[in-house]
Amino acid sequence: MRPGRPWVYGAAITLLMVVAVGVQVVRGRTYGDTALDDRLLYLRSGTVAAKAALSFDTLLADVYWIRALQHFGNDRLRPNIPGRFELLYPLLDLTTTLDPDFVVAYRFGAIFLSEPDPGGASRPDLAIALLKKGVRTTNRWEYYYDIGFVYYWNLHDYTNAADWFRRGGDLPGAPWWLRTYAAVMLTKGGDRQASRFLWQEVLQRPDTNEWLRNTAQMRLLQLDALDQIDILRRAVSEFQRRTGKLPERWRQLVAAGLLRGEPVDPSGTPYTLNFATGEVNVSGYSPLHPLPTEPR
Amino acid sequence: MRVIRHIAVNVFKESVRDKVLYNLVLFAILLMAASYLLSQLTAGQDIKIIKDLGLAAMQLFGLFMAVFIGIGLVSKEVERRSIYSLLSKPIRRQEFVIGKYVGLVLTLAVNLAIMTVAYYAVLGYMAWMAGSWFKPGWEAPAMDPALLKAVAMIMLQLMVITAVALFFSTFSSPMLSAGLTFGFYIVGHFNADLKHFEAIIDSRPVVYLARALYYLLPNLAPLDVKAQVVHALPVPAAYLLLNTAYAFVYIAALLTASSFIFLRRDFK
Numbered sequence: 426m427r428p429g430r431p432w433v434y435g436a437a438i439t440l441l442m443v444v445a446v447g448v449q450v451v452r453g454r455t456y457g458d459t460a461l462d463d464r465l466l467y468l469r470s471g472t473v474a475a476k477a478a479l480s481f482d483t484l485l486a487d488v489y490w491i492r493a494l495q496h497f498g499n500d501r502l503r504p505n506i507p508g509r510f511e512l513l514y515p516l517l518d519l520t521t522t523l524d525p526d527f528v529v530a531y532r533f534g535a536i537f538l539s540e541p542d543p544g545g546a547s548r549p550d551l552a553i554a555l556l557k558k559g560v561r562t563t564n565r566w567e568y569y570y571d572i573g574f575v576y577y578w579n580l581h582d583y584t585n586a587a588d589w590f591r592r593g594g595d596l597p598g599a600p601w602w603l604r605t606y607a608a609v610m611l612t613k614g615g616d617r618q619a620s621r622f623l624w625q626e627v628l629q630r631p632d633t634n635e636w637l638r639n640t641a642q643m644r645l646l647q648l649d650a651l652d653q654i655d656i657l658r659r660a661v662s663e664f665q666r667r668t669g670k671l672p673e674r675w676r677q678l679v680a681a682g683l684l685r686g687e688p689v690d691p692s693g694t695p696y697t698l699n700f701a702t703g704e705v706n707v708s709g710y711s712p713l714h715p716l717p718t719e720p721r
Numbered sequence: 722m723r724v725i726r727h728i729a730v731n732v733f734k735e736s737v738r739d740k741v742l743y744n745l746v747l748f749a750i751l752l753m754a755a756s757y758l759l760s761q762l763t764a765g766q767d768i769k770i771i772k773d774l775g776l777a778a779m780q781l782f783g784l785f786m787a788v789f790i791g792i793g794l795v796s797k798e799v800e801r802r803s804i805y806s807l808l809s810k811p812i813r814r815q816e817f818v819i820g821k822y823v824g825l826v827l828t829l830a831v832n833l834a835i836m837t838v839a840y841y842a843v844l845g846y847m848a849w850m851a852g853s854w855f856k857p858g859w860e861a862p863a864m865d866p867a868l869l870k871a872v873a874m875i876m877l878q879l880m881v882i883t884a885v886a887l888f889f890s891t892f893s894s895p896m897l898s899a900g901l902t903f904g905f906y907i908v909g910h911f912n913a914d915l916k917h918f919e920a921i922i923d924s925r926p927v928v929y930l931a932r933a934l935y936y937l938l939p940n941l942a943p944l945d946v947k948a949q950v951v952h953a954l955p956v957p958a959a960y961l962l963l964n965t966a967y968a969f970v971y972i973a974a975l976l977t978a979s980s981f982i983f984l985r986r987d988f989k
Contacts (some may be wrong), residue, residue, distance in 0.1 A: 480945040484777040526952040
């Protein structure tokens with residue numbers, strides 16, 4: 426080979442790289458590829474991570490935030506995985522220690538943690554712990570509002586919800602409607618209309634982002650479904666009163682003139698009817714499943 | 722002054738010849754690729770993350786330039802023996818040291834300025850592409866002028882690090898200088914711990930020694946305002962001014978020490 430010919434070197438490098446890739450493929454097929462353990466968290470202490478990051482702590486917070494999102498997204502799609510969502514809180518804790526002003530990490534993180542199974546980690550206690558950390562570090566009214574919401578929606582603890590809404594409303598710069606929320610909680614905490622009012626407020630606020638908007642729309646549809654289920658239950662009871670037995674199919678209710686057609690939920694999925702108990706619910710295939718626990 | 726200018730311009734031209742500005746291409750590619758990928762991964766936080774990433778990249782690229790060019794400013798001339806011909810000319814050694822420093826600072830400033838333009842261009846593009854429903858959720862506008870405060874503070878940090886690298890370059894080997902300069906950079910972000918040493922050590926002499934080191938070593942942590950500007954938190958002008966005054970005084974001290982060491986150095 427004559428020295429100094431770039432194309433010869435280029436061809437040789439390309440050829441060698443092709444061979445290297447080929448060998449890798451053969452090795453991977455024969456012995457299996459090295460598995461990536463995505464459930465490993467090397468660093469657990471946010472303080473250590475912040476020190477190690479030098480002045481790049483906010484960038485490291487972004488990395489952990491993306492990891493938290495991926496962990497949440499992956500585990501949400503795998504309902505039977507052992508230790509589901511186990512890294513979610515540590516990742517969010519690291520993110521918010523590295524960047525204590527990362528508002529979205531507290532607020533979205535709390536939603537991910539508090540959402541009931543299978544949509545989330547079903548850990549409203551950790552959601553509240555994360556938001557209380559935000560209160561301690563930056564004391565924004567939004568965190569008080571979110572804590573109130575977790576107490577209201579996930580824990581049905583209207584007294585605590587009202588207390589957090591009121592305390593948030595007392596902060597300088599807090600919106601007036603937080604005090605309204607507190608009053609609503611105290612007067613009719615478990616009322617479905619109160620839920621509808623709160624979610625409509627979320628939907629209409631200009632600072633609501635797309636993700637939260639979708640959640641609010643979903644919640645409103647679920648509340649509509651709960652209203653419809655009440656009507657359907659009444660129809661089932663009426664059928665039972667007239668015939669002395671429970672209906673086995675929706676068609677029987679239609680034939681009896683109690684329904685106009687086979688009922689579908691607001692997402693367009695047919696409702697299910699349990700012929701043994703007469704219980705009406707949204708289908709497991711419906712995007713509205715599972716419905717929120719009805720406030721007491 | 723004329724001599725310093727000549728030396729500074731030569732340092733700048735040499736860095737251009739050494740293809741140092743290639744890092745700008747890398748910076749631009751990094752930001753553009755990140756802006757494309759992040760929108761898929763960050764639940765609407767892409768602007769915040771691009772701001773973080775851009776500022777961190779500016780600092781990191783600048784740091785590597787300041788260290789790896791800074792450590793060679795004097796030692797390279799000695800290694801190539803060009804120092805003999807230089808010092809035989811009517812150039813005072815102090816002028817040589819200061820000229821070298823100003824030249825590298827000029828290179829860093831040009832780099833940072835171009836990176837800032839690219840940074841704002843990417844942010845502007847992302848703001849243009851973002852849906853109107855995203856914008857109310859942003860803590861600050863995409864092309865927030867306050868980001869320039871962080872860029873200015875990054876420049877100050879790089880100026881201090883360049884002075885540290887030049888200081889070590891006057892009496893030490895390039896490898897050792899690089900290690901020591903990186904060490905100073907790391908300590909510069911940790912040394913608030915030295916001030917509060919009494920919280921972990923009970924010995925008074927050690928506490929006083931730690932306190933002395935706190936004031937002696939460069940304190941770079943207060944010069945880092947990236948998080949504040951990204952979250953649209955206020956950074957008072959007086960704070961920036963005090964930071965600037967601190968950095969300039971510290972740089973002056975380092976350059977004086979560098980000139981002193983270089984004056985006493987025997988090149989026979």
